[in-house]
Amino acid sequence: MKKRRKMIRAVKYTGAIVLTIGILIFLYGFFISDRSYITGIGIGTVMGAGFLFIMGIFFAATEESLKERLSRWRNKFRRKNK
Template structure:
């Protein structure tokens, strides 16, 4: 449980920082006419941050399910 919480915190921090960088790039590209390429780079960065966060949450959830099933199988063997 403790390792899952640490993984979730790391994914949350990493995703948040990348999301913040993507929002900044998107805003600079949107409001500054000379750097219109930054809009697409910012959008890609935002999508990447969301993908990183969702994959991290998926891995933590799947690990929880596997642990729960293995402990349930162990309890059934004891009976």
């Protein structure tokens, strides 16, 4: 349980930091800079932050599902051997 909480917390903070950086890059490219590629980099960074967050949550949920399945399988196997 602690391991999953640490992972979710790390994903949350990493995603928030990357999202903030992406928004700042996007705003700089859209309003201040005269180069359009900076805006694209900002959009890509924001999308990357969303991808990181979704994949981290997916990995945490998958880990929990596999732990439950493994514990059920072990209990079933132990009952058969007794």
